[in-house]
Amino acid sequence: MLNLTLIFEELIKQLGGKIVHDNSIQSFIDDFDAKIVKANYDDEEQFIVTIADFKHMNRKRFSMAHELGHLFLHMNFLKKDYWCNNLDAVGSERYRYGHSMEEKEADEFAAAFLMPKNQFKCIAKENDYNIEKIAKIFGVSRQAATIRANNLKLI
Missing domain, CATH: 1.10.10 (Arc Repressor Mutant, subunit A)
Structure with a gap:
């Protein structure tokens, strides 16, 4: 099987993002497996995906695909004028609580992608x-x- 984790990391880099591997369970106390945020204006990257490194490899792959779903579907990454000029692009944490439509859409994106x-x-x-x-x-x-x-x- 291809190492899809490396492929995801390369894809995220190519899109202008960065992956942060976090081993701290405390960072994911709310049972997040990953999260995505727009990077600060002065950062080299456009967005940052933080992934819980202590999760199973299959879970990490799905989580990365899920976060890409938020990037494309909910954070307006593909609308470059909006993305570049809007400092308030909301990260995936906004949708976490409950089972929002955005979470379901990101799950469906991840499933179709993988x-x-x-x-x-x-x-x-x-x-x-x-x-x-x-x-x-x-x-x-x-x-x-x-x-x-x-x-x-x-x-």
């Missing part, structure tokens, strides 16, 4: 819809693979 629809359907069929095998192939948790299969109406 488990593309056509590829997922093909691999699911080839593996007799065995969630354990599917999750392993995509490098995600069983829960993430199950939710994706349900959303695609495969199980």
Whole structure:
């Protein structure tokens, strides 16, 4: 399997971001696995993703994809005029409490990013819809693979 974590780190760098690996459980006391914030105006980076390093590799990958979902869907990163001129772009922490629509959208983005629809359907069929095998192939948790299969109406 490809080292998707390194690919994510390179992608985030290419987008102008930075990943901070945090081993401190205290930083994630609210059960965040990761968070994304717009960097300060004088920083070299445009945004910073902080990731809980003590989480399982599959969880970290999903969390990074989830944070990219917030970046693209909710922080207006792709609208460069807005991004560059708005110092108040809200990071992902705003959406954390409860199960907001933004959190669901970021989860769906992450699932589609990590488990593309056509590829997922093909691999699911080839593996007799065995969630354990599917999750392993995509490098995600069983829960993430199950939710994706349900959303695609495969199980």
